[in-house]
Amino acid sequence: MEDRQFRNAMGKFATGVNVIATEVDGEAYGMTANAFMSVSLDPKLIVISIGDKAKMLERIRESGKFSVNVLSCEQQEESMRFAGQKQFEDKFEFGELAGVPVVEDAVCQLSCEVYNEHTEGDHVLFIGKVNDLTLTDGEPLIFNCGKYRELKELELEEVR
Ligand code: FAD
Ligand code: NAD
Numbered sequence: 001m002e003d004r005q006f007r008n009a010m011g012k013f014a015t016g017v018n019v020i021a022t023e024v025d026g027e028a029y030g031m032t033a034n035a036f037m038s039v040s041l042d043p044k045l046i047v048i049s050i051g052d053k054a055k056m057l058e059r060i061r062e063s064g065k066f067s068v069n070v071l072s073c074e075q076q077e078e079s080m081r082f083a084g085q086k087q088f089e090d091k092f093e094f095g096e097l098a099g100v101p102v103v104e105d106a107v108c109q110l111s112c113e114v115y116n117e118h119t120e121g122d123h124v125l126f127i128g129k130v131n132d133l134t135l136t137d138g139e140p141l142i143f144n145c146g147k148y149r150e151l152k153e154l155e156l157e158e159v160r
Contacts, residue, residue, distance in 0.1 A: 007146075008145075011144065011145045011146050012144070012145065013144075014142055014143070014144035014149075015034040015036075015142070015143050015144070016034065016036075016070050016071070016140045016141065016142065016143070017032060017034055017070075017071045017075075017079045017140075017141045017142070017143050017148070018032070018033050018034065018036050018048075018068050018069055018070055018071065019031065019032055019033070019069045019071060019078060019079070019082045019103045019106070020032075020033050020048055020050070020056060020060075020066050020067070020068060020069075021066065021067045021069060021094060021100065021101040021102060021103065022056070022059050022060050022063045022065060022066040022067070022100065022101065023063055023065075023100065023101050024059050024062050024063050028094045028101035029055070029056065029059050030078075030081075030082040030092070030094075030101075030103070031050075031054060031055075031056040031082050031083075032079045032080075032082040032083035033048055033049070033050070034143050035048060035049035035123075036048050036049075036068060039127060043115075043129055044129065044130040045115060045127055045128065045129055045130070046068060046110060046112065046127070046128050046130060047125050047126065047127050047128070048066070048068060048125070048126050048128065049120075049123045049124070049125050049126075050123060050124050050126065051122060051123050052119075052122050052123065052124065053122075057124055060114065060126060061114075061117075064113060064114045065099065065100045065111075065112065065113050065114065066100065066112055066114070066126070066128060067097060067100045067101060067102045067103075067109055067110060067111050067112065068108075068109075068110040068112065068128070069102055069103035069106035069108070069109050069110075070106055070107045070108040070109075070140055071103070071106055071107070071140065071141040072105060072106065072107045072136075072138040072139060072140060072141060073138070073139045073140060073141045073142075073150045073151070074105075074138070074141075075103070075105065075106065075141055076141060076148050078103060079141060079143075079148065095109075097109050097111040097132055097133075097134065098111035098131045098132040099111070100112070102134075105136070105138070106136075107135070107136050107137075107138045107139070107140050108133065108134065108135050108136075109133060109134045110128070110130050110132075110133045111130070111131050111132040111133065112128030112129060112130050112131065113128065113129050113131060114126055114127070114128060114129075115127040115128060115129040139151055
């Protein structure tokens with residue numbers, strides 16, 4: 001099976017878009033990631049998946065902490081910035097939540113500590129224990145079939 005065919009298949013599954021952020025030696029770093037899932041309610045656990053070539057991998061191992069920032073539909077530029085899809089001149093200003101850098105105006109910010117890690121193929125799964133979170137009412141950014149999109153609410157047909 002070709003990689004492209006597999007990616008096209010995975011791209012059919014619409015997701016939100018996150019920026020994962022962490023801090024090492026006083027420097028904050030971000031990386032765009034859509035591989036994310038809620039794992040457990042007791043304790044509150046989530047999982048992210050980081051490619052073995054991503055610089056974020058060693059950064060998270062070193063800090064033992066990371067944030068997951070669910071981007072709003074107005075934050076496509078933030079997604080492109082932290083995926084290296086577009087270069088920006090200005091410095092990015094992170095906020096802070098429970099000692100971890102976060103992206104301001106994200107629809108949800110989760111501040112996590114590394115609870116466990118599992119290497120699977122060419123990615124590493126980090127299980128994060130959620131220590132704090134924030135929520136806003138904004139609409140999320142969507143990623144589907146390799147494109148950024150917005151959510152559209154469907155009207156249910158009345159059942160007679
Ligand atoms: P870098 O290449 O160092 O950082 C990535 C970019 O962020 C660079 O352009 C850098 O300049 C910028 N940046 C980092 N920190 C700062 C800062 N403090 N201020 C300003 N700019 C900064 N990869 C995965 O492993 N897992 C996924 O789930 C995943 N999902 C993705 C979903 C989407 C929609 C997209 C577009 C990409 C996804 N990727 C995913 C790919 C991943 O985002 C890129 O491979 C990324 O470039 C890897 O970054 P890096 O950790 O190697 O760090
Ligand atoms: P794409 O068509 O590559 O992505 C579609 C889907 O394929 C993604 O949502 C993801 O589920 C899967 N996918 C893509 N690359 C993968 C990888 N290296 N490992 C595991 N699953 C992967 O979309 P695109 O617009 O071409 O993506 C932009 C860039 O971001 C590409 O370089 C892509 O590899 C990378 N990306 C990586 C991941 C990941 O590592 N989990 C996820 C999404 C995008």
